[in-house]
Amino acid sequence: MLKINKIYLIVLLFITSLFVISCDDEGKGGDENQNSNSTLQKARGETGEVIMVIPPSLWEGELGDLLREVFSSNVKVLPQDEKLYDLKPVDPSKFNSVFKASQNLIFVATLDNKKPEGKYMKKYFTENSLNQIQNNPKLFSFNQQDVYARGQEVLYLFGRNEEELINNIKENKSGIKEFFNDKEAERLVSSFKETAQKGIMNYIEDSLNLELIVPFGFDIAQKTDDFIWLRELDTKEEYNIWMVKMPYNDESVFQPENIKSFRDSLGKKYITDKDIPDLHLTSQDEVAFVIDTVNLNNQYALRTKGLWKYSDNSRGGAFVSYLFANEDSGDLYYIEGYLDAPGESKREPMRRLKAILGTAKVPETIND
Numbered sequence: 001m002l003k004i005n006k007i008y009l010i011v012l013l014f015i016t017s018l019f020v021i022s023c024d025d026e027g028k029g030g031d032e033n034q035n036s037n038s039t040l041q042k043a044r045g046e047t048g049e050v051i052m053v054i055p056p057s058l059w060e061g062e063l064g065d066l067l068r069e070v071f072s073s074n075v076k077v078l079p080q081d082e083k084l085y086d087l088k089p090v091d092p093s094k095f096n097s098v099f100k101a102s103q104n105l106i107f108v109a110t111l112d113n114k115k116p117e118g119k120y121m122k123k124y125f126t127e128n129s130l131n132q133i134q135n136n137p138k139l140f141s142f143n144q145q146d147v148y149a150r151g152q153e154v155l156y157l158f159g160r161n162e163e164e165l166i167n168n169i170k171e172n173k174s175g176i177k178e179f180f181n182d183k184e185a186e187r188l189v190s191s192f193k194e195t196a197q198k199g200i201m202n203y204i205e206d207s208l209n210l211e212l213i214v215p216f217g218f219d220i221a222q223k224t225d226d227f228i229w230l231r232e233l234d235t236k237e238e239y240n241i242w243m244v245k246m247p248y249n250d251e252s253v254f255q256p257e258n259i260k261s262f263r264d265s266l267g268k269k270y271i272t273d274k275d276i277p278d279l280h281l282t283s284q285d286e287v288a289f290v291i292d293t294v295n296l297n298n299q300y301a302l303r304t305k306g307l308w309k310y311s312d313n314s315r316g317g318a319f320v321s322y323l324f325a326n327e328d329s330g331d332l333y334y335i336e337g338y339l340d341a342p343g344e345s346k347r348e349p350m351r352r353l354k355a356i357l358g359t360a361k362v363p364e365t366i367n368d
Contacts, residue, residue: 043149045103047184047348049086053099054108055117059089063162066169067108070177075347076290077305078318082347085180092120100148103187104180107154112161125158133158140168143179153183181351188355189213204228205363208245209326210333213359227270237349238340241356242271248325248332256291259304263321266334267308280311281338297361299324308338318346320354326362335360 045051050071058064071087090099093116099105109121111134122130133139142156157176159165169176195216203220204212207228214230218241222229226246232239244266253262260283267281283289284307294303301324309316319338325331337353339346 037146037150040146040148040150041101043103043152044101046086047103047187047351048084048180049088049102050104050106050180051099051102052087052089052106052108053092053095053121054089054106055113055115055121056091057113057115057117058108058110058162061162063108063110063166063169064089066166070169070173073177075350077287077307078346078350079307079316080346082345084177092117101152102149103152104183105147105152105154107156107158108165109156109158110160110162110165111158124156134160137164138168140165141172141176151187153180155179184351185355185358188352189359191215192356192359200230204243208243208333209329209331209363210243210245210335211359211361211363212243212335213356215356222270224270229271236341236344239337239349239353240271240340241335241337241353243333243335243360244270246332246334248327248330253332254302254323256289256302259291259302259323260289260306262323263304263334263336268311276312278311282309282311283307284309284316294322296322296324296358299362315340315342317341318350320350320357322357322360324360324362329362331362333360333362 052059052067052071054064054067059067068087071085072083074081075084085104107121107124109124110118111122111130112118113121125133137160140157140159142158144154144156146152147154155176157165157169159168192213192215197214197216197218200214200218200220201212203223204210204214207223207225217232217234218230218239219232220228221231221240227242227244229240229242231241252258264282267283269280271281273279287307289304289306291305292303294301296303301322304319304321304323306319307316308319317339319336321334321336323332323334325333335357337350337357339349339353341349
């Protein structure tokens with residue numbers, strides 16, 4: 001059965017001025033303490049690292065268990081177990097200038113925490129915001145950018161008490177889980193644009209009527225009139241991106257039960273070795289595909305995550321793909337990124353491939 005995954009931002013507070021978070025060392029709220037973006041240091045930290053400022057009593061209890069379930073669960077469909085994020089809890093009293101420069105921050109607070117740690121956390125909220133939380137049990141989340149550093153994303157999770165916050169997080173688990181994934185993708189795409197290979201990008205658009213941001217490092221490995229295969233080789237990983245354009249004449253191709261056979265038929269036709277005629281790309285059967293319906297730049301698409309292998313079982317790894325159609329032109333597109341990185345972590349390389357594929361656009365649909 002198709003799993004529909006709606007990805008959205010967790011912003012239940014629509015008036016962004018409601019929460020004014022202190023940026024000074026003493027934690028005193030107020031607009032006067034907000035640093036201008038131009039004077040802030042640049043955010044730093046590893047991709048996928050999340051610093052969580054949370055009172056120890058909450059981290060060690062039921063709420064902490066839930067937060068670990070949300071942020072430290074394993075990434076789906078990788079050859080080995082890898083956590084979704086590198087989650088690092090920080091006692092509020094130890095939240096110093098080093099942590100304030102982190103790219104991804106989460107503050108967790110409950111109003112009923114009367115311990116010194118709870119009172120300390122309240123200093124990050126204005127009196128007005130505390131009153132709003134107290135009067136509305138459905139308010140539990142808010143996000144800001146560039147609070148302590150440029151390029152920083154900050155997510156606040158709060159409630160009148162631990163039970164209410166737990167219930168709100170459970171009801172919105174999917175969106176909370178994806179929040180920093182979306183932000184990491186935005187950062188990656190921004191960096192891709194700085195090194196974009198215009199020549200390859202123009203060739204893809206001219207040949208397939210498809211826009212795709214291609215960062216520095218990729219070369220065209222193979223091409224035909226309806227197919228392009230890009231590769232990037234380095235000392236640890238081999239990145240592969242391939243795309244096919246074909247006539248769109250059968251809606252059943254979007255049925256989840258047809259995705260595997262459809263993908264394998266394309267892999268057998270296009271991803272081959274001229275020196276070994278029987279060698280081609282196929283799928284591993286040990287792990288089921290994860291298939292979601294997504295909005296790909298205002299285009300309905302099926303996103304598939306799975307494991308690939310070569311037909312001789314010599315290599316294997318993870319892949320992510322998108323299938324979408326341009327009904328105006330009658331074209332169907334399949335675009336996939338697969339990683340060959342034996343013995344290496346797969347999470348961040350796959351995040352990079354997914355971000356590249358996420359820039360795919362059919363020109364006719366832009367600005368519609």
